[in-house]
Structures are given as structure tokens and as C-alpha cells.
Amino acid sequence: MHEMANIVIVGGGAGGMEIATKLGHKLGRKGKARVTLVDCAESHVWKPLLHEVATGALDIGIDAISYRGHAAAHGYHFQQGAMTDIDRETKQVILAPITDDSGEELLPARRIDYDYLVVAIGSIANDFNIDGVRDNCVFLDSTEQAMEIRTILLNKFMRYASHHQLDEKIKIAVVGAGATGVEMSAEMHHAVDQLRGFGYKIDSTLLEITLIEADKRILPKVEKAEISESVAKELSAIGVKVMTDTRINQVTSEGLHTSEDEFIPSDMVIWSTGVKAPDFLKEIGGLESNHINQVMVQQNMQTTRDPAIFAIGDCAACPQEDGSWVPPRGQSARQMALMTADNIMLLLNGKTASNNYVYKDLGALVNLSKFHTVGNLMSFIGGGVMVEGKIARFVYTSLYRRHLIELHGPVKGTLLMFAKGISRIIHPHLKLH
Ligand SMILES: Cc1cc2nc3c(=O)[nH]c(=O)nc-3n(C[C@H](O)[C@H](O)[C@H](O)COP(=O)(O)OP(=O)(O)OC[C@H]3O[C@@H](n4cnc5c(N)ncnc54)[C@H](O)[C@@H]3O)c2cc1C
Numbered sequence: 192m193h194e195m196a197n198i199v200i201v202g203g204g205a206g207g208m209e210i211a212t213k214l215g216h217k218l219g220r221k222g223k224a225r226v227t228l229v230d231c232a233e234s235h236v237w238k239p240l241l242h243e244v245a246t247g248a249l250d251i252g253i254d255a256i257s258y259r260g261h262a263a264a265h266g267y268h269f270q271q272g273a274m275t276d277i278d279r280e281t282k283q284v285i286l287a288p289i290t291d292d293s294g295e296e297l298l299p300a301r302r303i304d305y306d307y308l309v310v311a312i313g314s315i316a317n318d319f320n321i322d323g324v325r326d327n328c329v330f331l332d333s334t335e336q337a338m339e340i341r342t343i344l345l346n347k348f349m350r351y352a353s354h355h356q357l358d359e360k361i362k363i364a365v366v367g368a369g370a371t372g373v374e375m376s377a378e379m380h381h382a383v384d385q386l387r388g389f390g391y392k393i394d395s396t397l398l399e400i401t402l403i404e405a406d407k408r409i410l411p412k413v414e415k416a417e418i419s420e421s422v423a424k425e426l427s428a429i430g431v432k433v434m435t436d437t438r439i440n441q442v443t444s445e446g447l448h449t450s451e452d453e454f455i456p457s458d459m460v461i462w463s464t465g466v467k468a469p470d471f472l473k474e475i476g477g478l479e480s481n482h483i484n485q486v487m488v489q490q491n492m493q494t495t496r497d498p499a500i501f502a503i504g505d506c507a508a509c510p511q512e513d514g515s516w517v518p519p520r521g522q523s524a525r526q527m528a529l530m531t532a533d534n535i536m537l538l539l540n541g542k543t544a545s546n547n548y549v550y551k552d553l554g555a556l557v558n559l560s561k562f563h564t565v566g567n568l569m570s571f572i573g574g575g576v577m578v579e580g581k582i583a584r585f586v587y588t589s590l591y592r593r594h595l596i597e598l599h600g601p602v603k604g605t606l607l608m609f610a611k612g613i614s615r616i617i618h619p620h621l622k623l624h
Contacts (some may be wrong), residue, residue, distance in 0.1 A: 196224045196539055198303040200285055201274045203230035203258055204238055206504035209597045211267050212218050213532040214286070226266065227303065229286065230258055231273035236334045237594055239521050242375040244337035246344065246382040251334060253611065256598065263596075271299060274312065277476030279497060284308060303340035307499055307535050309392065310475075310486060311528070313517055314466035314505035316367075317483065320453070323442035328462035331371060343459055344379070348386055351397060359617030360399040364447055364457040366439055367464030368404035369412060370557050373422055375461060376402050376431045377559035399457060401432045404465075408435055411519070415577055420564055425563045428598035466519050468506040476500070481508045489546035492531045498544075500534070503527040509548055515548040521590055525597070526550075556587040 196220070198209050211228040218224035227443035234255040236244065243249035262269035272286030283302040316368045318324035322449050329340050347361050363379065365372045383398050402409065408419040409426075423433050440449040446456040454474065479487040479495045485508035487495045492509065494500045504524035509517040517523050527548055534544035556578075558564045564584040565577070588608075596604030 193396055194221070196306040197304050198224050198227060198228065198307045198309070198535060199227045199303055200309040200508070201237050201284060202227045202313055202504070203228050203232075203269075203310035204311060204313045204504065204524070205521045205594065206528040207309070207592070208256075208526055210259075210309055210311070210503070210528040210532045211262070212265050212598050213529060214535065215266035217532070217536060218539070218613075219268075223264075223361070225268065226272055227268045227272045227286065228262060229272055229274060229303065230276065232258075232334065233271060233336075235260060235261070235519075239591070239593060241331045241334065241339050242338040242371065242378050244334060245331060245340040245375065246378045247341050248378060248382065248385075251338075256440050261488070261598065262481070270301075270303060274310075275300075275471065277308065277310075277478070277500070277507045278302070279476045282306065282308075282391055282499065282539070284285070305499070307538065308501070309531060309535075310472075310502040310506060311496075311504050311524070312469060312472070312506050314468050316462050317465045317466070317467040318462065321440060324356040325526055327442045327444050328366070328386065328460040331375065331464055336568075340459075340461065346457065348383070348393060351393060360397060362401070362456055362458045363461065364400045364401045364403060364455055364459070365461045365463065367462065367468065368402050368406075368433070368435070368445070369463065369465065370410065370555065372402060372404075372461070373409060373557055374425070374559065376400050376426060376511060377429065377563075380429050380431065396426055396430070398430070399432070400430070401434060401457075403437050403439060403463065403540060404436045405438045406435065409433060412559065413557075417577060421565050422557055422559065423561075425565075429559075434586070444446070466505060472506060472619035478502075490549075491534055491544045492548060493534075493544055501531050509550075511550055516552075517548065518554075519553075522553055523592075525590075529597075536575065558584065558587050 200207050200563060211226060214563055219226040233258050236251050238256050240249055258269040270291060272385045274284055276285040277289045280307055284305060286301045288296050289298040296372050316330045330336050351361060365376050386393060408416060409423050413419060426433055439446040439447050440450045442460055446454055446455055461611045468485055470528055472484045472486060475479050481487060485506055488502050488507045488509050491504055492501045494502055502555060504527060505519035530546050530548055534546050538544055541595035556564060571599045593609055595607050599607060
């Protein structure tokens with residue numbers, strides 16, 4: 192090992208940013224290790240906010256954190272680039288070249304040395320190889336995709352606002368009624384209401400949103416069926432058409448075909464049916480992976496075939512003692528990150544990575560834009576407690592509060608939350624450009 196250990200974290204999302212910050216504070220600042228974060232993007236936007244970016248409810252100019260600026264202030268280094276492979280022989284991460292919009296190479300392919308590597312590159316929507324999905328749907332996997340959805344939506348609204356005929360509607364299908372699909376459906380309704388305030392001659396009756404779910408109820412992963420019922424009622428009240436027990440087997444530029452041979456015409460299809468890790472992880476560096484490309488790890492987050500490589504968050508398959516797997520959630524990514532930082536510090540001190548990750552389901556909350564917040568808290572005790580309204584909304588935002596506090600410290604993190612609150616009061620409620 193070099194004099195000073197190289198710790199490389201690939202992916203600066205919900206998990207990666209927290210581990211980089213913790214190791215930057217504990218090791219980088221004190222000259223005990225060189226900590227490097229790699230991300231293909233220039234700035235960090237917390238993924239659970241992407242549906243708000245997609246409707247313009249959130250201005251990433253305010254919410255995005257520059258990796259370079261954050262790295263300089265928190266004791267770690269930043270390298271922009273997309274990981275394409277890992278060379279385990281030479282202990283190097285391989286990054287793709289960076290090109291500008293015209294395709295001209297700005298930076299060549301690079302190799303970065305590591306002694307310890309943390310793979311935290313998250314997940315993408317799972318298209319289950321269904322015909323036409325990749326070509327005809329939009330996804331909420333990255334900030335760029337969320338911005339693309341926003342542009343498509345605003346362009347449609349602009350066109351309809353000037354040529355609107357009463358029998359014409361904008362037909363949007365959202366496939367997958369997990370939290371992402373449900374929240375996106377409500378957020379779009381809210382966006383239309385807000386646009387009216389900007390002088391657009393439109394209202395939410397212009398929008399025909401169909402939320403489609405293969406399971407018998409929406410939010411199938413939420414334990415309490417009452418929550419699904421309460422959310423379904425609320426969605427119907429704001430005009431979202433909910434179709435459960437419906438499987439899509441083809442998507443075309445015109446709409447969706449169900450397995451029952453029904454055709455659902457759509458101007459835009461948002462695909463949000465569960466996640467998989469990116470395809471290139473399948474065989475990266477000869478590491479072991481599962482059927483959805485997640486890297487197999489032990490409970491201490493070390494990969495099963497290489498103790499120098501850890502994987503955390505959505506891209507990791509972490510087993511639990513009862514035979515279950517940790518679900519892909521912001522809360523688990525964060526907890527894994529903080530624990531993995533401790534394990535790496537143990538290894539640096541010549542000890543074993545002895546902390547094991549035990550997932551404790553704190554519950555799930557669904558926020559239907561301004562309309563309603565509902566969910567289940569403390570699911571680990573006998574099915575948990577159902578909460579609604581202001582309390583639920585407060586707890587819903589607490590995961591983001593904790594993320595900001597972890598990244599900026601308690602004083603700046605809390606001030607930032609206040610600043611965002613004030614910004615929401617003084618700035619327009621929608622970002623239109
Ligand atoms: C709309 C939406 C709402 C959600 N709401 C909630 C919620 O309310 N509660 C909850 O617990 N979870 C929620 N989730 C899930 C949560 O966002 C994820 O579980 C969490 O972000 C996973 O964290 P992560 O660190 O594994 O990956 P991510 O946060 O996705 O970060 C991955 C990072 O890796 C980078 N990256 C990707 N590929 C490469 C590459 N090849 N090379 C370099 N960098 C790369 C990306 O740019 C990104 O910065 C939501 C997800 C979505 C999409």
C-alpha cells in the first residue's frame with residue numbers, strides 16, 4: 192500500500208456524497224488518506240427530489256451542490272467522469288473520456304489508483320426488456336432526464352395554452368405506481384395549477400394522467416393496504432385515473448398496449464417500474480452480481496470477491512440474516528455509507544471491517560405534492576403506525592434535512608433548509624426556463 196491510502200468513491204449520490212464527506216472530514220483533512228469522489232455529473236441533486244425537478248417545482252440552480260466546491264471545503268478531491276470498468280489487477284478505476292456537446296474530446300479516458308474502492312453508482316429504471324420502452328418512454332433516473340421531462344411538459348403546456356380546444360387533452364401515462372410514479376402524478380397536477388398563475392390559459396382538466404400498476408394495488412411495497420387506498424382516493428380526487436392489475440407488454444410512439452389487448456393512447460409515457468443497477472455492472476472487474484446487475488456484498492458492504500472493493504446503496508445486493516435483501520432506498524444508502532466509512536477506517540487501522548449493516552425499516556412516506564402526505568412510520572414494530580398530513584410532511588422532509596446536515600454540518604445544513612423555505616416563498620413556484 193502507498194504511504195497514504197487512496198480511497199476512491201464512485202458515484203456522488205445519496206450514499207456516495209455522505210461517505211465522501213465523512214471520510215473527507217475524518218481522514219482527508221487530517222492528511223491520513225487521500226479521498227477522491229468520482230461522478231459523471233458536475234453537481235449533486237438528491238435523487239428523491241427529481242420528480243420536483245421534472246415538473247419545475249424545484250430549481251436545481253438553488254438545490255444542486257457543486258462537487259468541486261463541496262470537495263474543496265470538506266477535505267476530499269473530485270474527479271468528473273463516468274466509470275466504465277475496474278482493473279482489479281492494477282487496482283485502478285477506468286473512466287470514459289469526457290467530450291463536449293459537439294463530441295470533441297475534452298479529457299481522455301483515465302485510470303485512478305485505489306487502495307479501497309466504494310462503488311455507489313445507484314440504479315436506473317428497470318424496463319424488463321419490454322418492447323418499445325427504451326425508445327418511447329422517459330425516465331427519472333438522472334437530473335438530465337428530469338430536465339428533459341420538464342422541457343417536454345412545458346413545451347406541451349405552451350402549445351396547448353395557445354391552441355387549446357376543449358376536446359383535446361394532454362395524455363400522460365405513468366407506468367409503475369410505486370412512490371416515484373405516485374408522487375410524479377400528483378406533482379404534474381400541481382404544476383398545471385401553478386401555470387395558470389403564470390398567465391397560461393390552462394387548468395388541470397387539460398391533463399389526463401393515467402397511473403398504471405401491474406399489482407392489485409398502488410404502492411404495492413407499502414405494507415399497509417390502507418395507505419394504498421388513501422392515496423388512490425386522493426389521486427382520483429385530483430383527477431388521476433388509476434389502473435391496477437394492468438400489465439404493459441408494448442410501448443409505441445402512440446401509446447401503450449396492455450396484456451389484455453387494451454390500447455392506452457399517450458402523448459408521453461413516464462416509466463417508473465422498479466429499478467436495476469446499470470447494465471455494465473453485470474461483470475465489472477469480475478465481481479459477483481445478481482439478476483438486476485447489483486454487485487453482491489457481504490453485510491459489512493465488502494464485495495463477495497474482493498475485500499478492497501465495497502458497494503453501497505441501490506447498486507449493491509446486501510443480504511440480511513432473515514434471507515431478505517436491503518431495499519433500494521435513500522435511507523438505506525445513507526446508513527450504508529456512514530457504516531462503510533467506519534469499516535474503511537477500521538481497515539486502515541489494521542483491524543477487520545466488523546460493522547454489519549442491518550436494515551431497519553423506518554417506514555415509507557408518500558408526498559402527493561401540496562395535496563396530501565401519508566405513510567407508515569417505524570415499520571419494524573408490528574407493521575408500524577400510519578401517519579398523515581402535517582406530521583407526515585415533516586417526517587417526509589426530515590430525510591433530506593438529515594442529508595443536508597450530513598453534507599454541510601448542523602448549522603449550515605439547518606440554515607440551508609431555512610433558505611430553501613424562504614426561497615420557495617419569494618421565488619415563483621415553478622421554474623419555467
Ligand atoms: C423520484 C424519486 C423519488 C424517491 N423518493 C424516495 C423517498 O422518498 N425515500 C427514499 O428512501 N428513497 C427515495 N427514492 C430512492 C432513492 O433516491 C435512492 O434509493 C437513492 O438515491 C440511492 O442512493 P445511491 O447513493 O445508491 O444512488 P444515487 O443517489 O442514485 O446516486 C448515484 C450517483 O452515481 C452517479 N453515477 C451513475 N453512474 C455513474 C458512473 N458510471 N460513473 C460515475 N458516476 C456515476 C450518478 O450521477 C449519481 O450521482 C426516490 C427515487 C426517485 C427516482
